[in-house]
Amino acid sequence: DRHALDRIVRNMVINAVRYTPSEQRGTKGHVLVSCQRRGSSRVKISVWDNGIGIPEDRLNDIFKSYVQVDNPERNREKGFGLGLSIVQGLADLLGHELDVDSAPGRGSRFSVTVPFVGLIPPELHEVQTVENGDPDLTNMVVAIIEDDSDLRIEISMRLIEHGCYVVAGESSHDVIEQLRMEALASGPHFILSDYRLEHEDGVVAIAAVRAATDASIPAILWSGDTSSAVLKKVAVSGMKLLSKPVSEQTLLNILAKHKPKALTEGG
Structure with a gap:
């Protein structure tokens, strides 16, 4: 589902930008989006950053609604912690593998692994994702x-x-x-x-x-x-x-x- 996958990657990028300072300890902040083949059947889409990172004991919590690593006081100026919960929900819905690697002060990598389009029969490439006459609400x-x-x-x-x-x-x-x-x-x-x-x-x-x-x-x-x-x-x-x-x-x-x-x- 291209719309759902777009939102997964978009939210991972927004999250990386939000938690990557422009500079820390003399190093400029950066965010990298990469795509890597995994065998002949899958592609791993990753968003890397060198931001604040996540402690190991918090990794299981970050996909919950309203959980933010650097926001224990729930300051809404820092955002609302919904992005990653939607990422997790959409990945589960689509059956895509989602994983994260992180270390405090060194940054994070969020990845989603999806089927390779080359395995989809050509006749299905142009089939719309909207089914049963449902309306197309693209970009609304x-x-x-x-x-x-x-x-x-x-x-x-x-x-x-x-x-x-x-x-x-x-x-x-x-x-x-x-x-x-x-x-x-x-x-x-x-x-x-x-x-x-x-x-x-x-x-x-x-x-x-x-x-x-x-x-x-x-x-x-x-x-x-x-x-x-x-x-x-x-x-x-x-x-x-x-x-x-x-x-x-x-x-x-x-x-x-x-x-x-x-x-x-x-x-």
């Missing part, structure tokens, strides 16, 4: 605000499979900061939010992201709470409310209706 930037980390990662991975570039966080602040750090050329093109969040409701969260980016961004809410008070507040906001659990197909169809024409025409 989607912001997800959801404080249930498992659900957030699950939805993120599903949308990435369909070509979306996903920026996900547990609050509007998280999403706004990630958009700032990733410096995307455009977007987000759509905002998805849970209604009941820990520190704000979804209407407020969506308004905050719109205020920081573009007031015209379409958005939708979901919630397990369909009380009259919730329905009334959502109705006043002019947004649509979906009841949990929301089907994947429903989300895909909604996003397809709002995919910018420029993305569709650009392929």
Whole structure:
């Protein structure tokens, strides 16, 4: 899946850049992306850096949501620790081998090993990854605000499979900061939010992201709470409310209706 693999490698690169100082102990920081054949059937894609490195006793933790080696105080200015958890989830989903080597003060190497394209029958090379009439959402930037980390990662991975570039966080602040750090050329093109969040409701969260980016961004809410008070507040906001659990197909169809024409025409 080229979209999922793209996000795996992109997140590994973002992680390497984030944890590699421009200079430390008189040595300039550098990041290297390499591809190496492994026998006749696989390619190993690696991202190397000479950054801060990871202690051996922390290697098993770094793929967990919101775990950061140099951020025990959970300072959000340093990022949110979601990138590697998405890398792990996508690698597991695709059946790709993921591994890491690291040493404190010397840097890290993150690698994903994938099948070699030469083994794929030529007639299958042009087959689209989108199946059963599912819409192609390639390059659509989607912001997800959801404080249930498992659900957030699950939805993120599903949308990435369909070509979306996903920026996900547990609050509007998280999403706004990630958009700032990733410096995307455009977007987000759509905002998805849970209604009941820990520190704000979804209407407020969506308004905050719109205020920081573009007031015209379409958005939708979901919630397990369909009380009259919730329905009334959502109705006043002019947004649509979906009841949990929301089907994947429903989300895909909604996003397809709002995919910018420029993305569709650009392929």
